[in-house]
Amino acid sequence: MLATGKKFENRDRMLELGLVIGTMRRSQGMSQEQLAERAGISRSFLSMIEAPNMVTSFSVEVLFNIADALNIRPGDLLNTTLLETK
Numbered sequence: 001m002l003a004t005g006k007k008f009e010n011r012d013r014m015l016e017l018g019l020v021i022g023t024m025r026r027s028q029g030m031s032q033e034q035l036a037e038r039a040g041i042s043r044s045f046l047s048m049i050e051a052p053n054m055v056t057s058f059s060v061e062v063l064f065n066i067a068d069a070l071n072i073r074p075g076d077l078l079n080t081t082l083l084e085t086k
Contacts, residue, residue, distance in 0.1 A: 014055045020080045022050035024070050038069035 025035045036046040041062060048056040049066075060074075067074040 011055050014057060015052065016081070017077060018050045018056065019052060020077055021046075021066055021070075024072065024077070024080075025050075028070060030070075035066070035069055039065040041065065 025032070030038075032046050032050070033043045036043040039046070039062070045056075045058075046066075048054065049058060049062075063077065064074050067077055070077075
C-alpha cells in the first residue's frame with residue numbers, strides 16, 4: 001500500500017526494475033556498496049530496491065542517480081525486460 005492508501009498497482013514493474021538494476025550492476029562487476037556510493041544512496045536501500053521478494057518504491061531522482069552511476073540512460077533501466085510477459 002502507498003501512503004495514500006491506494007493499492008500498489010505497479011508491483012511487478014517495480015520488482016522487475018529492481019532485478020534489472022541488480023543485473024546491470026553485476027554485469028559491470030560492481031558491488032552493491034560501490035553502486036550505492038556512486039548513486040548517493042545507502043547500500044541497504046539499494047539492497048531493498050534489488051530484492052526480488054519485496055517492493056520498494058523510490059524517486060525518479062534515485063532512478064537518475066542509479067542510471068548515471070551505471071553509465072546508462074534512465075530509460076534503458078525502464079525498457080529492459082528480464083521476466084517473461086504474458
